[in-house]
Each structure stands twice: as structure tokens, then as C-alpha cells.
Amino acid sequence: MVRVARLLVISFCMVFFCLALAGNAAAVEIYNGSITTGDGYQLNNFVIDVTDAFPSAETASFYVYENGEEVDSFLLSEGDTYEFDFEDDAEITVGLVSVSSGTLPVVRVSISITNYRVSDLFESDVIDGGSEYAVYSGTPELEIVKSIDKSEIDVGDVVRVTVTVENTGDDDAVDVVFSDPQQAKFILVDNILGDPGKIDVGDGDSPKKIYVYDLKATEAGTFSLNPVTASFTNEAGLDFDDASSNSPTVIVNAAENLVTADLEFTTTLDKYTVNRNDEIHGTITIKNNGDAPATAVTVDFMLPDGLEFQSGSDIEVISGVPTIYLESFGVQQEKEFTFTVKATEVGTYTLSMENSYLFDNGVDTQLEEVTSESVTNKIYVVKGEYDYLFEQPIYVYVIPLVIIGAIAGWIYYRHKQYKF
Amino acid sequence: MLNILIVGNGQCGNRILDAINREAFGKKSRLAKFYSQQKYKSNVQTIAINTAVNDLKEMKFTKAKDRIHIPHLHGVGANRNVGKHVFEDNKTHIMRQIEERGNFDVCFVITSASGGTGSSFTPMLVKELKEKYDFPVYAVVVLPFREEGTLYLQNAAFCLRDIRESGADGIILADNQFLKQMGGNVESAYNGINDMVARRLLFLLDALDSEMMMVTDLGDFKTVMSGGAGLATIGFYEADTDMPVRSAIQKALSPSGLLFSSDVYKEASRAMVIIRGDKERLSIDEISTEVEKLSSSVGHVFKGIIVRDGELPQVLAVLTLESASELENLYSIAVDAIKYERDKKERVATVKDVDRAFSQIDGMDPSY
Numbered sequence: 001m002v003r004v005a006r007l008l009v010i011s012f013c014m015v016f017f018c019l020a021l022a023g024n025a026a027a028v029e030i031y032n033g034s035i036t037t038g039d040g041y042q043l044n045n046f047v048i049d050v051t052d053a054f055p056s057a058e059t060a061s062f063y064v065y066e067n068g069e070e071v072d073s074f075l076l077s078e079g080d081t082y083e084f085d086f087e088d089d090a091e092i093t094v095g096l097v098s099v100s101s102g103t104l105p106v107v108r109v110s111i112s113i114t115n116y117r118v119s120d121l122f123e124s125d126v127i128d129g130g131s132e133y134a135v136y137s138g139t140p141e142l143e144i145v146k147s148i149d150k151s152e153i154d155v156g157d158v159v160r161v162t163v164t165v166e167n168t169g170d171d172d173a174v175d176v177v178f179s180d181p182q183q184a185k186f187i188l189v190d191n192i193l194g195d196p197g198k199i200d201v202g203d204g205d206s207p208k209k210i211y212v213y214d215l216k217a218t219e220a221g222t223f224s225l226n227p228v229t230a231s232f233t234n235e236a237g238l239d240f241d242d243a244s245s246n247s248p249t250v251i252v253n254a255a256e257n258l259v260t261a262d263l264e265f266t267t268t269l270d271k272y273t274v275n276r277n278d279e280i281h282g283t284i285t286i287k288n289n290g291d292a293p294a295t296a297v298t299v300d301f302m303l304p305d306g307l308e309f310q311s312g313s314d315i316e317v318i319s320g321v322p323t324i325y326l327e328s329f330g331v332q333q334e335k336e337f338t339f340t341v342k343a344t345e346v347g348t349y350t351l352s353m354e355n356s357y358l359f360d361n362g363v364d365t366q367l368e369e370v371t372s373e374s375v376t377n378k379i380y381v382v383k384g385e386y387d388y389l390f391e392q393p394i395y396v397y398v399i400p401l402v403i404i405g406a407i408a409g410w411i412y413y414r415h416k417q418y419k420f
Numbered sequence: 421m422l423n424i425l426i427v428g429n430g431q432c433g434n435r436i437l438d439a440i441n442r443e444a445f446g447k448k449s450r451l452a453k454f455y456s457q458q459k460y461k462s463n464v465q466t467i468a469i470n471t472a473v474n475d476l477k478e479m480k481f482t483k484a485k486d487r488i489h490i491p492h493l494h495g496v497g498a499n500r501n502v503g504k505h506v507f508e509d510n511k512t513h514i515m516r517q518i519e520e521r522g523n524f525d526v527c528f529v530i531t532s533a534s535g536g537t538g539s540s541f542t543p544m545l546v547k548e549l550k551e552k553y554d555f556p557v558y559a560v561v562v563l564p565f566r567e568e569g570t571l572y573l574q575n576a577a578f579c580l581r582d583i584r585e586s587g588a589d590g591i592i593l594a595d596n597q598f599l600k601q602m603g604g605n606v607e608s609a610y611n612g613i614n615d616m617v618a619r620r621l622l623f624l625l626d627a628l629d630s631e632m633m634m635v636t637d638l639g640d641f642k643t644v645m646s647g648g649a650g651l652a653t654i655g656f657y658e659a660d661t662d663m664p665v666r667s668a669i670q671k672a673l674s675p676s677g678l679l680f681s682s683d684v685y686k687e688a689s690r691a692m693v694i695i696r697g698d699k700e701r702l703s704i705d706e707i708s709t710e711v712e713k714l715s716s717s718v719g720h721v722f723k724g725i726i727v728r729d730g731e732l733p734q735v736l737a738v739l740t741l742e743s744a745s746e747l748e749n750l751y752s753i754a755v756d757a758i759k760y761e762r763d764k765k766e767r768v769a770t771v772k773d774v775d776r777a778f779s780q781i782d783g784m785d786p787s788y
Contacts (some may be wrong), residue, residue, distance in 0.1 A: 414454050420477050420484040 027093060029112040030124055037104045040065075040130035041111060044123050046086060047131035048094060053105035060099050060107045065131035081110075090116035122236055137236035138171025140203060144178075144210070144228050144245035152251040155217050155258060156363045158189055159250055163211040163228050165201055165243075173201040173232040178210050181226040185252070186215040187365060201232070217252040218363055224249050261359030262290030263329065265299065265374045267351065272377055274343045276384040279310060282341065282376075284324065284353065287334040294357040295367070297326040299337075302352035305345065306381060312339030329357065343381040351376040422462040422629045422638060425524040425555075426621075429531040429545065430538025431475040432562050434468045434482075435610070436530045439618035441466055441481040453481055461629040465521045469514060469545075471495050471506060471537045488517055496536035498571050500578065503540025515548055526628075526638060527557045528621065529588075533579040534564035534572035543582035550587035556642055559588045560617065563595045563680070563750060570757035577754035580747075590645035590740070592652045593680035593747070617679065620654045623736045627694040627724055636692055636724030641738065644722060648689030648740035651747065653680035655737040665695060665733040666706035672735035673714065681746050688718040688739040696726040697733035 035041055037060075040049035045067045053060040057077075064072035064084055074082040076096035086092045090113055097108040113121075127134045142165055149160040163180065167173050176199050182188075193212035201208065211228065228245040266285040274280055288294060301322040303309055309322045314337055316323055324337055341351070353374045358367040389397075428437030444458035458464075468487045470476050472495040476487045490510045496503040507514070529546055531538035542559055549557045561580065564572040583591055594617050628638050645652055655678045657671035672693075675681045684691070693711055695702060702725060715721040718739070 411454050417483050417485075418453055418480065420479065420487050 027112040027114040028116075028118055029110060030118070030121070031109070031111040031126075032097070033126070034106045034108050035126055036102075036106050038130060040127045040134070041109070042123050042125060042127045042131075042134050043092065043111070043113070044087065044121060045136045046071075046092070047127060047134045048092075048111070049130040050107055050109075053099050053107045055099045055101040055105050058099050060096055060105075062094060063131070065134070067136045068131060068134070086113065086116060088115075090114065122238060135236070137238060138203070138234055139169045140167050140171045140173035140201070140232060140234050140240065141169030142166070142173050142176065142201060142230055142232060142243035143168050144230060144243055145207070146225060146228055146245040146248055148225070148248045148250060151249065152253065153217055154253045155220050157252075158214045158216050159186075160192075160214050161211065161225065161248075162209060163245060164207045164209050165230065166207040167201040167203045167205060169203050169234075171234040171236075172203055173230075174235055174237070176201050176230050176232040178228055178230045180211055180228045183215055183223075183226055185219045185221065185223055186217055188213055189216045190214040216363075217250070220252050220254040222249060222251050259292040259360075259362045260290045260368075261288055261292045261294035261329075261331075261357065261370070263288050263294055263297065263355070263357050263370070265353060265355045265372065267353055267374055267376050269351070269376060269379065273380040273382065276343055276346050276381055276387055278343055278384070280307075280341050280343060280379065282339050282351070284337045284339070285334065286324075286326075286329065286337075288329050288331055290359070291331055292359045292361065293331055294329040294359045295327065297324075297329045297357040298355070299324040300354040301339075302354060303341065304349045304351075306343065306347045306349050307351065307379070308342045308344045310340040310342050313337055315339055343379070346381050346383055346387075349379045349381065351379065422526065422625075423522065423524045424460075424462045424464045424625060425518065425521065425527040426464060426466045427518075427527065427529045427545065428466070428468045429529060429541045430470060430535045431472065432532030432535060432614075433530040433538045433542075434470055434475050434479055434487075436560070436562070436614045436617050437466055437468050438479040438482050439611075439614040440621055443615070443618045443622050445481065450480065461626050464625065465524070467517060467521070469537075469541060471503070488514060490514075490537075496540065498534075498536040498575060500536060500540040500575055503536050504544060506537075507541045507544045511544070511548060514545065515552065518549070524553070524555050526555055526641075527553075528560055529557060530560040530562075530617075530621075531579075532562045532564070533576035534562075534568065535575065539575045539579035543579065543586040546583060546588045547586040556589040556645070557587075558590045558592060558645060559583050560592045560594065560621065562613075562617070563593060563597075565596050566750065566753050568596075570761050573750075573754045573757035574761060577751055577758065584650055588650070589642070590650055590652050592654060592738075593744075594653070595680045595746070597681065616656075620656045620679065620736060623656065623694070623696070623734065624654070624738065627696070627726060627736065630726050636694055636722045640692060640722040640724075644690045644692045644738055644740055646690075646740075648742045649744075650740075651744055652738060652740045653678050653682060655679075655684070655735075655739065657735050659697070659701075659733040659735075661732065663733070664706055665697070665701060665703055665735070666710050668733045668735045669693065669695070669707065669710040669737075672737050673710075673739075677737075678739075680744070682739070682741060682744060684737075684739050685714070685717040687741045687743050687745070688714075689742040690720055690722075690740045691715075691718050692722040692724070692738040694724040694726065694736045694738075695733060696728055696736075697731045698729055699727045701733050702727070 031041055035050045037050050037053045040047045047065045049063045049065065051061050051063050059075055059077045061075045062073060063070055072084045076082055078096050078098055081093050081095040083091050083093045093112045095110040097110055100106050122137065144163065144165045146161065146163045153159055191213045193209055196210055224247040227247045230243045233239050264287045268283050270281045284299060301309060312322060314324065355374060356369065356371040358369050361368050426437060426440065428434045441458065444460055445452040445456045446459050466482055466486050468476060468479060468482055471490045473489050476489055479487060490506055496506060527549060529542050531542040533539050546557050546559060564576050596613060627636065628641060655672040657668050657677045659668035671677050673684050691714055695707055711721050711723050
């Protein structure tokens with residue numbers, strides 16, 4: 001059973017391939033019409049000229065040109081056909097249907113093609129004047145060169161990039177569109193000659209500048225610049241593979257003028273073992289050890305549940321988070337902030353600070369952000385001196401309060417009784 | 421249970437009344453009123469009356485509702501005529517206050533004879549009480565120092581006479597001459613005599629409403645007080661640890677034990693002797709011997725014995741007097757004082773030295 005099924009599948013495949021091959025090999029009539037003597041019929045870069053027609057003899061002579069060069073000639077009588085080689089394995093069959101007289105004799109021909117996809121024909125039409133007036137399709141070849149004025153620079157230095165194009169092919173490049181991807185680790189600081197848009201590049205033209213721009217290196221290293229690519233067609237509208245430029249290499253050395261802000265955040269507490277409900281006094285010291293000023297210096301207190309912020313100098317509580325914010329912080333500047341937290345619950349805690357600041361490193365256009373986190377040593381909160389009072393059952397407090405209240409009430413009553 | 425009204429008139433009466441209320445707490449602490457109750461055996465109502473608000477404010481153990489201030493006055497300046505006028509104007513208010521406190525079986529009105537408010541209010545108050553009620557009213561009158569001043573002496577003389585004429589059922593005399601015996605500063609001496617009077621009255625009130633081994637009651641007290649010349653005094657003594665009850669009785673009846681100095685064996689008319697203490701210490705023989713000794717001199721003596729376990733013997737003697745040599749001395753001095761005041765007033769009225777001085781500038785004007 002399995003075997004039968006396998007045979008059936010194979011049979012179907014063979015039938016399919018046979019039909020496909022048959023379809024490909026079958027002659028397709030391209031043209032069936034009249035051509036006046038002296039005119040021709042162009043199929044891509046081939047032109048079939050009708051050189052002479054003899055109505056009385058019911059014959060006509062044909063010349064075949066490829067790219068303007070005669071490659072074949074033949075004489076047909078009415079009803080005869082002639083085959084010649086076309087591109088690749090294809091063949092053209094020319095049949096003479098009839099010859100008629102007139103001012104100029106006119107022949108009726110049938111042109112068919114085998115082993116060729118008709119859709120690949122970019123030219124199929126009668127040419128007045130024959131091959132002398134035919135336009136042949138060429139191959140443009142674009143040579144794109146990306147060049148740099150310096151191959152070794154420092155971070156922060158600028159390198160000028162120039163992109164030129166030259167058509168070394170035998171046909172114009174039409175509708176050329178260039179693409180120059182953005183370069184990583186470099187920033188565009190000046191665009192001297194921008195995107196030219198869609199242009200034509202004629203064959204034989206002198207090299208043409210496409211892009212001229214300046215790139216600023218932001219990071220040290222060796223970088224190959226991205227190649228410029230171009231898409232284009234020839235004059236006949238034929239598409240070609242994209243042309244691509246070279247990739248020049250730039251060596252970027254670390255720059256000596258790169259600056260940085262280096263803020264040191266130090267948190268110290270006056271004690272690390274406290275009784276519950278006691279206060280802890282702390283100091284945050286911020287010092288800029290770098291050589292660039294910092295901006296937007298922020299310190300956020302990440303207080304655990306057992307610690308409660310009480311107060312602090314220049315510390316604001318924003319959305320429940322005690323925060324130090326400094327608009328700017330100079331080079332080698334040092335500043336202290338004092339704060340007080342209250343230990344509300346027994347336990348072991350640490351006090352975390354989330355620190356962040358921005359600075360201009362002198363190279364990047366954007367400010368560089370630095371974040372860090374600092375954590376204090378462990379804080380041990382032990383029971384307070386009077387905590388045992390809160391651990392007693394409620395009646396321990398209520399009964400004395402009731403008694404005291406009653407005594408106070410009685411004293412007040414007696415006082416009022418005897419107060420004159 | 422007896423219903424007893426005690427009225428304190430004037431500064432002296434107020435202070436003695438406050439001392440009674442303090443002693444009734446049974447504690448010496450000033451804070452006793454906050455944690456203790458007065459231990460009156462009877463239904464005792466106390467009222468303090470004064471024209472000087474400061475005297476009323478000084479009271480610490482008398483309830484505010486029991487202090488009656490006669491408004492718009494700051495004392496009557498030892499002037500009994502002013503005092504009488506003020507009482508007359510406020511008589512209705514005072515009597516209503518007494519009436520609101522219910523009915524009583526006996527009333528004591530405590531006053532100084534020499535001051536202004538007390539000496540003028542007491543006779544008139546006693547008269548009003550006697551006219552309106554049928555319970556006996558006794559005046560407890562404190563006599564001044566003999567050298568205290570002519571105004572006080574003449575006030576005392578007239579006050580005592582007015583009280584006798586007001587219809588009082590008896591006058592219990594207390595004499596400030598005790599100050600001399602007690603020594604110390606004036607304040608402590610005054611407080612001492614106030615306490616002394618207070619303790620005797622409280623003892624008496626306690627005795628009148630106590631179950632006794634030998635009974636004396638209010639009726640007996642009335643009988644005693646009705647005897648003699650309407651004047652009485654109270655003797656008291658609390659025995660020391662080893663003192664026999666006989667000696668305590670003798671001390672209570674001696675001039676030093678009395679509120680008013682008197683030779684009771686010669687001047688007393690009737691007597692009531694109340695002895696309180698542990699029964700082991702109360703020798704009936706000794707008591708009888710001393711009581712018989714007294715009765716042989718004064719006639720009838722009511723005797724009461726209150727047994728209190730663990731207490732040292734205490735003796736209270738109420739004695740009405742047929743005569744009082746000390747009172748005669750007081751009145752003789754008072755007469756001199758009255759004459760002195762009268763002469764001075766006449767002299768001032770006739771001589772008018774000051775007017776003569778002023779007359780020297782008659783018809784003249786100042787020049788500037």
C-alpha cells in the first residue's frame with residue numbers, strides 16, 4: 001500500500017516537471033505583423049532588419065544585428081522560417097507570412113521565441129529605420145569611493161568624510177539612490193554636502209561628490225566606516241545589484257581633554273545601636289573628586305520600615321522620599337548634610353542612598369549620567385527603656401488610669417465644694 | 421440622731437467653725453477633706469456668716485455653700501451699730517439660708533463678743549431664731565483680751581448684754597486670756613484657742629448623740645444650761661498615759677481646764693460631766709468620788725460615761741455659773757473703756773483743734 005502511494009507521488013512529480021519543461025520549451029509568438037522594408041524589429045539588444053522584399057518573388061531578406069553588429073542574415077520565401085540563437089539558450093524563429101508591394105514593399109512576419117521567459121524581454125517592438133536607430137541596453141558600473149581626510153584622530157576630534165561616485169560602465173546609471181548609514185561611536189557635527197537624492201550618473205562622467213560631512217569621534221578604538229551603497233538602473237530601466245563603496249578605517253585614540261565628574265557620597269551615623277524610639281543623627285558628605293562640575297545631584301533616602309525620617313538640613317521630602325537635590329556641584333566642592341531618623345521598630349536595618357548626577361565630559365553633546373547606591377553599616381534597634389510598658393495587657397493601663405481619673409475627679413469635686 | 425445647727429458669725433466665729441469642721445475630719449492634714457469624710461455622729465449643718473469676704477475665703481474645711489457673704493461690705497469696722505443695720509437689711513437672706521437646711525434640735529451660734537460683725541449679728545440672729553423656731557439656741561462667745569482696746573471691750577460688754585436679752589438659752593463663755601497661757605506667736609495662739617473650743621464642742625456633740633454607759637442627753641444639757649445666770653463654760657482635759665481618771669476630772673474642772681476662768685466649786689450652778697475612754701481606765705469609784713465632790717458644791721451634776729476601747733480618759737465638763745468674778749472684772753474694765761471713748765468723743769466735738777487751725781486762713785487766698 002505504501003509502495004503504491006510512493007509510486008503515485010513520484011508519477012505526479014514527473015508529470016509536473018514534464019509539463020513545466022514543455023511549457024518552457026514551447027515557442028511563444030512575440031510578434032505577427034507587418035514590417036516595412038528598411039525597418040526592423042528589436043528584441044532586447046537584437047534587431048531583425050528587413051533589408052529587401054520582393055513581392056513578385058514572394059521573398060524577403062533579413063539581417064540580424066546584436067548591439068548594432070551584424071550577426072546573421074537570411075532570405076525567406078513565403079511560408080519559410082529561420083531560426084537563430086538569442087540570449088543564452090533561447091532561439092528566435094522568424095517566419096515570412098507574406099510579401100506585399102507598395103511605395104515600399106511590406107512583409108508580414110511571425111516572430112516567436114523558445115526557451116525564454118517573455119517577461120524578461122525589456123524591448124520588443126518595431127524599429128523605424130532598423131538597427132541604425134535602435135537603442136541598445138548597456139551596463140552601468142558605479143564606483144563609489146568613501147575617503148577620509150585623517151585616518152588617526154583623538155576622541156573629540158573631527159574627521160571629514162567625502163564620498164564620490166563614478167560610472168565606469170557602458171550605460172548611464174539612472175535613478176541612482178545613495179544610502180550612507182549612521183556611524184556608531186561618531187556624531188555628525190557638520191553636513192557640508194548632504195544627500196543628493198535621486199540622480200543619474202552618466203557613463204564616462206568625471207567622479208562626482210555625493211557626500212561631504214564631518215564626524216566627531218566619541219570613543220576610542222578602531223572603526224571601519226560603514227560603506228555607502230547605491231541602487232540604480234540602466235537607461236533601459238534594467239535593475240542592477242547595488243553598488244557599494246569601500247570602508248575606510250579610522251583609529252580613534254583616547255583624548256587628553258576628556259573630563260569627568262567623580263562624586264563621592266559618604267554617609268556616617270552617630271550610633272549604630274539604638275533603643276527603639278531613639279533618634280539617629282547622620283551626616284551625608286558629598287565631594288567632587290573629578291575635574292568637571294556635576295549637575296542635578298540627587299540623593300534619595302531609601303528608608304526601611306523600621307526607620308522614620310525626622311528632619312534634615314536642605315533635605316526635602318518628595319513623594320514620601322527624603323531627597324537631597326543640588327542643581328550644580330563644583331569641582332573639588334565638598335558639602336555636608338545632616339539628618340535625623342527615628343528608630344520606630346526593633347530590628348536590624350541598613351540605610352540606603354540612591355545617588356545620581358549628570359556631567360558634561362567635554363566630548364558628548366549629551367550629559368553623562370552616573371548612578372550609584374551607598375549603604376550604611378547595619379543599624380541595630382533594640383527595645384526601648386520603657387517598651388515593656390507597651391507589652392502589658394490593656395487592663396494594666398486602664399485600671400490605674402480609671403483610678404487616677406476617679407481620684408482626680410473626686411479631688412476636683414471636693415475642690416469645687418470647698419472653693420469660695 | 422440629733423439635728424444640730426452651728427453658725428459661726430464674724431471672723432472669730434468663722435475660724436472656730438472651720439476648726440470644728442477640720443476636727444470633724446479626724447485628721448490633722450490640710451488635705452483630709454480630699455480623702456476623708458467628716459465624722460459627725462449627728463446631722464450637723466454649719467453656716468459661716470461674715471461681711472468680710474476675705475475671712476470667708478480663709479476657711480478651708482467649710483463647704484462653699486455653707487459660707488454666707490453679706491455683699492458689698494468688707495467688714496463693719498468693729499462698729500456694732502453698722503453691723504446691726506447690715507443684719508437688719510440682710511436678715512431675710514440669712515434666715516432663708518438657715519431655713520433651707522431643715523429643722524434642728526439645737527443650735528450653737530459662735531461669735532467673738534468684741535468684733536464688729538459677730539458681736540452685732542449674734543444677738544439679732546439669736547432673737548430671730550428664737551422667734552421663728554422652738555429649738556434651743558446657745559451662744560458660744562469668745563471674750564477679748566482685757567488690754568485689747570477700748571472699742572473691743574465696750575463691744576464685748578454690750579454684746580454679752582444683748583445676747584442675754586435676745587432670748588438665748590445659754591451663753592458658753594470662752595476667754596482669750598487663754599492666749600497668755602498658751603504662749604507662742606499670736607497666730608498659733610489664736611489657732612490654739614480655736615482648736616480648743618472646737619474640740620470641746622465636738623466632744624459635746626459627740627456625747628449628746630452617743631450610746632453611753634451612763635446617759636446624758638440633750639435634755640440634760642438643756643437642764644444644765646438653764647441653770648445659773650445663763651452663763652456657762654466648758655472644761656476639758658485629756659489624761660496622759662499614766663494619769664488616773666480622777667486627776668483628769670480635777671484638771672478639767674480647774675481654771676486652767678476651763679474656757680472661762682472660774683472657781684467652779686464656788687460659782688457653778690449646774691454641771692454635766694462626760695467621761696470618755698477605755699473602760700479599763702475608767703474607775704467608777706474615782707469618777708463617783710469626783711462627781712460627788714462637785715455635786716456637793718454645785719448641787720446637781722449630770723454624769724455620762726462613754727466607753728471607747730484603747731482611748732485615754734477624756735473629761736468634758738459643762739458648767740453653768742451663778743456668778744462670774746472674772747466677768748465682773750471684764751465689765752468694770754469695759755465701763756472704763758466706755759467712759760474713755762465717750763469722753764474722747766465729747767472732747768473732739770467741743771475742742772475742735774483742727775477747726776481752729778483751719779480758721780487761721782479764713783478770708784485769705786493763695787498767691788502765685
